Amino acid sequence: MSNASISALIDKFWESVPPAWHQTRAQIRSVAAEKFNLTVEQFQVLRRIRRGINSVSALADANRTGRPAVSRAVEALVQKGLVDRTTDPRDRRHIRLSLTEEGGRILDAIFRAAEDWLATRFERLAPADRSHLLASLDLLLAAFDEP
Amino acid sequence: MSNASISALIDKFWESVPPAWHQTRAQIRSVAAEKFNLTVEQFQVLRRIRRGINSVSALADANRTGRPAVSRAVEALVQKGLVDRTTDPRDRRHIRLSLTEEGGRILDAIFRAAEDWLATRFERLAPADRSHLLASLDLLLAAFDEP
């Protein structure tokens, strides 16, 4: 029974999570790529830098992808003038990342469009259901958090 | 407040869903790709065919991606002898997809490994939390279901 519940959960996970992400990514792409010439990954990096995740390694961990992918995204963002790299004088292996003003502006603009789209999805849920989903996404996060 | 809740939900979505999917995909890749020479997308197609989603268009809808990607994944699976194509005699535009025996066996093998991995994630949750998450993934599905 506990087993049955886990296997139902796995099925539901397959059914819901990848499509939700694909759909969201397609939406971000249409905004970020077409209007601002950014890839989805670059957008994700901007987002997380603003949230305070400010190194290539930390960004890779947060996204559960590899450092090379992040490194290239950061490089592109620096080229575009949206992100600054600052070497930490205390440990010169660390390169601290920060948004430029322009980076912040562009992120805001993408966010507005993307959030609108996401907001209309979530508005379809009753307020109580939104709270349940919010709490459950924390559970998802906890379940997938690597020890 | 309803607004605040939606924006918190959006934040949490960004934080949890893409990483969970990336991590799961990496795991599938390490099993499906390395042991069975299948891509993650091919695995997803196998999965859904067994679940009864048996046309290219329906598979593309289910995955929220385009038909071309699915078409090519199906072609690869047919080449490998894991999927059969049968033209529907009533409407010859339709091509019904089905697993071969070998396709079923391979899917089982991947599934066992993948489910084990996912199961250990979900075992970290208390049983009650698992029910909450299961119910909430339905909410996610509903929110992202296109009208």
Added chain:
DNA sequence: TATAATAGTTTCATTACACAACTATTTGGT
């Protein structure tokens, strides 16, 4: 100091797409 560990980058290869154009087939209006 030599060795190991850490942060980041680059090279190379592959996967995962999207978009548009194309074929084949069926349907629906006239």
Added chain:
DNA sequence: ACCAAATAGTTGTGTAATGAAACTATTATA
């Protein structure tokens, strides 16, 4: 019955996403 529109699938072309391994630079450790 006929032709335009719709539907299912495929193919051509290009790009984004990403992993693995090798490499540089720097710092920590034995």
